[in-house]
Amino acid sequence: MQNLTDVVAAREEAARLLGTTSDRWHHVVGVAAAARAVASIVPPDDVDLLVAAAWLHDIGYAPEIATTGFHPLDGARHLRALGAPARLCTLVAHHSAAVVEARVRHMRGVLLAEFPPEESIVADALTFADMTTSPTGLSVTVEDRLAEVLDRYPPDDPVHRAIYVPSSRRGLSRVIWYGRLSIWHGSVFPMTTATHRVVASPEVEGCCPVGGDCELLPAAEAQVLAEVFKVLADPTRVRLLRYLAESEAGTVCSCHLPALLGVGQPTLSFHMGKLHDAGLVSRERRGRWVHWAVRPDALTPVKAFLNVLDNATTTGC
Numbered sequence: 001m002q003n004l005t006d007v008v009a010a011r012e013e014a015a016r017l018l019g020t021t022s023d024r025w026h027h028v029v030g031v032a033a034a035a036r037a038v039a040s041i042v043p044p045d046d047v048d049l050l051v052a053a054a055w056l057h058d059i060g061y062a063p064e065i066a067t068t069g070f071h072p073l074d075g076a077r078h079l080r081a082l083g084a085p086a087r088l089c090t091l092v093a094h095h096s097a098a099v100v101e102a103r104v105r106h107m108r109g110v111l112l113a114e115f116p117p118e119e120s121i122v123a124d125a126l127t128f129a130d131m132t133t134s135p136t137g138l139s140v141t142v143e144d145r146l147a148e149v150l151d152r153y154p155p156d157d158p159v160h161r162a163i164y165v166p167s168s169r170r171g172l173s174r175v176i177w178y179g180r181l182s183i184w185h186g187s188v189f190p191m192t193t194a195t196h197r198v199v200a201s202p203e204v205e206g207c208c209p210v211g212g213d214c215e216l217l218p219a220a221e222a223q224v225l226a227e228v229f230k231v232l233a234d235p236t237r238v239r240l241l242r243y244l245a246e247s248e249a250g251t252v253c254s255c256h257l258p259a260l261l262g263v264g265q266p267t268l269s270f271h272m273g274k275l276h277d278a279g280l281v282s283r284e285r286r287g288r289w290v291h292w293a294v295r296p297d298a299l300t301p302v303k304a305f306l307n308v309l310d311n312a313t314t315t316g317c
């Protein structure tokens with residue numbers, strides 16, 4: 001297994017995925033150089049982590065691993081599959097305030113559930129390096145970088161919307177995020193006062209328009225979640241699911257369950273059928289009896305949903 005916090009290994013993996021002739025590669029080379037330039041502000045033990053993350057931050061664009069089309073998530077998932085350390089995966093998943101774009105793409109819950117963010121000078125340094133490097137690897141100001149991105153992506157593109165369109169009454173646009181970054185670390189990140197003026201602009205601090213869909217969960221996803229919650233809105237099924245989840249063997253024979261719950265076999269079959277139809281449990285027939293197990297990924301959408309609630313901010317219009 002590669003040690004991807006080794007800077008050379010990180011560079012090689014990025015080169016393998018992105019090629020070394022594209023603009024993307026030149027951008028990545030520039031971001032790695034920018035990360036090195038500010039590396040003195042992070043703890044010495046984190047320098048290689050920062051520079052490795054800079055090499056790897058855009059690998060999610062590589063067609064070989066671009067499964068969702070949201071490059072921070074695709075890149076982080078690829079690194080996780082390679083066994084990379086959690087901090088490296090998280091830095092890639094959240095570089096340059098990816099969570100803001102994730103919300104526009106309705107993927108914020110998934111991103112936060114899979115890769116809890118790291119608030120650190122390392123994460124900020126990575127964002128700084130990315131946001132001060134042009135698409136071709138030149139050193140630029142944050143304002144010029146944002147202007148270029150707005151110009152490159154059409155107004156309805158999630159990347160454009162994440163930067164410029166007020167993202168929600170509870171959230172932050174990327175512009176505000178980057179501005180806060182410069183305010184927090186103004187003494188170490190040489191950003192210009194123009195960034196601060198952007199932060200103060202009322203244009204980017206407005207609320208989601210009435211009737212707008214910038215924060216609404218898609219109806220289809222809401223329907224899926226509602227069905228799961230409906231099935232779980234029964235104490236017997238909640239107890240069954242918890243019992244299966246805690247089973248040391250990983251599966252439970254239906255022969256044990258009626259006596260345990262004080263119900264008959266038909267009642268048990270009814271409840272297990274509901275859990276099974278909702279995709280929460282799997283079943284396997286062994287001779288006369290059915291054995292039940294919780295499906296490991298069954299509650300991923302619910303976990304992501306609860307994570308969104310858990311991470312809700314309290315600021316508002």
Ligand SMILES: [Fe+2]
Binds near residue numbers: 027031057058130
């Ligand atoms: Fe980048």
